[in-house]
Amino acid sequence: xxxxxxxFDRVQELYAWLDRMEQEGIRMLNHVxxxxxNADKQYLLDMERQGVRIVPTHWLPRGTSFQAExxxxxxxxxxxxxxxxxxxxxxxxxxxxxxxxxxxxxxxTTLLLTEDFLAQPFLPQIQSQGEWSLIxxxxxxSHCVLKTPRSGDFRVQHYLGGIGPREAPAxxxxxxxxxxxxxxxxxxxxxxxVVETDGEFLLMALELIEPFLYLDTAENSFARYAAGMTALTxxxxx
Numbered sequence: 125x126x127x128x129x130x131x132f133d134r135v136q137e138l139y140a141w142l143d144r145m146e147q148e149g150i151r152m153l154n155h156v157x158x159x160x161x162n163a164d165k166q167y168l169l170d171m172e173r174q175g176v177r178i179v180p181t182h183w184l185p186r187g188t189s190f191q192a193e194x195x196x197x198x199x200x201x202x203x204x205x206x207x208x209x210x211x212x213x214x215x216x217x218x219x220x221x222x223x224x225x226x227x228x229x230x231x232x233t234t235l236l237l238t239e240d241f242l243a244q245p246f247l248p249q250i251q252s253q254g255e256w257s258l259i260x261x262x263x264x265x266s267h268c269v270l271k272t273p274r275s276g277d278f279r280v281q282h283y284l285g286g287i288g289p290r291e292a293p294a295x296x297x298x299x300x301x302x303x304x305x306x307x308x309x310x311x312x313x314x315x316x317x318v319v320e321t322d323g324e325f326l327l328m329a330l331e332l333i334e335p336f337l338y339l340d341t342a343e344n345s346f347a348r349y350a351a352g353m354t355a356l357t358x359x360x361x362x
Contacts, residue, residue, distance in 0.1 A: 125152055125159065126313075127334055132212045135163060153312040153356055154332050162332040165209045165242055171327065176303060178327045179319065184241040190232035192225040201245035206232065209240035212334070219246060249321050255328060258292055258300040259337050259345075260314040262352020265301065267342030268292040289341040299325045308332055310359075312352050 131138045139160065146156045154162075161167050172178045182198045184190065184206075196204065204225070207217040216235060220228070235241065254272035258265065270290040292300070300316040307330060308314040315335040317328040339345040 125154065125333070129212070129334060131163065131333065132208070132210050132215065135210045138163060153353065154308075154314075155310065158308070158311060159333055162330065163210060164240075165207075165211070165329075166240075167330070168242075168327070171303075171307065171330070174306070176306075176327055177299075177324065179244045179247065182243045184236060184243060186236055186238060186240045188236055190225075190229050190236055192222060192229055195243050196222050196225070199243060199245045203246035204243050205246050206241055206243050208235075209242055247319055247321060249319055253320060256290070256292065256296060256318045256320070256325075257338065258296070258316045258318070259335075259339075259342075260300075260304045260308065260311070260316070261337075261345070261348045262312060262355050263304065263309050263314075264348075264352070265292075265297065265304075266345055266348050267338070268296075269338045269341055287338065287341070289338075296320075296325055299327075303327065303330060310356070312356055313337060313349070 128138065142156050142160050145152055152159070161170075166183075168178050168181055169183065172181070180199055182195055184195070196202065203219070203221050205217065205219055206225075208215070211217065218228075218232075225232070232241075251273055254270045256268065256270055258268045260266060268290050269287050271287050296318060300318065303316055304311075304314050311332055313332075313335070315329075315331040315337065317331065318325045319328055320326075337345075337349075339349065
C-alpha cells in the first residue's frame with residue numbers, strides 16, 4: 125500500500141478495508157496494524173508515553189468547544205498550529221495567534237463537532253532552519269531531505285516549499301534510527317519528520333501510510349526501495 129492520498133477524507137472506509145485485509149489474511153506492506161495505528165495522530169501521544177521526544181501537543185477531543193485561552197496557556201505559546209488528528213496535505217490546518225484564534229472560535233468549535241484536533245506551538249525554527257525528513261526503506265536508512273517553507277508560510281509539503289537533499293547530522297540519524305527500530309522496523313517505507321529546537325530533535329511526524337519519499341533526490345533510492353520490498357516479501361514466504 126503506498127498512495128491512498130485521500131484516506132484522511134474517507135478514514136472509516138480505510139478502517140473497513142483494513143479490517144477486510146486482516147480478516148482474509150492478506151499480508152500487507154506496511155502491516156495492517158501499523159497503518160491503522162498511524163492513521164490517527166494519537167500515535168504521537170503513544171510514542172511520547174514510550175519516551176520519544178515530540179513537539180509539545182495539546183489534544184482537543186471531538187465534541188468539545190474550542191477554548192482559545194486554555195489552549196495557548198497549556199502550550200505556553202503566543203502562536204500555535206492547529207490540525208485534525210486524521211489529516212494530510214495541510215487540510216484544515218491553521219496558524220493562529222491568540223487574537224485570531226479568539227475571532228475564529230465559532231469556526232473551530234464547528235470543526236470539533238466531527239473530529240479530534242491537536243494543537244502544537246508554532247516553531248519558528250521551521251521557517252528559519254527547515255524540517256528534516258529522513259527516509260527509511262526496508263527498515264534501513266536511505267536518504268534525507270531538508271524542507272523549508274516559502275517566505276511567509278509555515279507549511280512544508282513538497283508542492284509548497286523548497287526541498288533539498290542533505291546529509292543527516294549524526295545526532296539526527298541516531299534519533300531517527302531509534303524511532304524506526306522501535307516503531308517501524310518491519311515497514312517497507314517510513315519517513316521521520318523532525319525539527320531541531322535548542323539543540324534537540326523533536327518528532328513532528330512518523331509517516332507510514334502515504335508519505336512522499338523524495339526518491340528522485342538520492343542515487344539508487346529506487347533500487348533500495350525494490351530491495352526492501354523483495355526482502356520483506358521473502359520474509360512473508362518463510
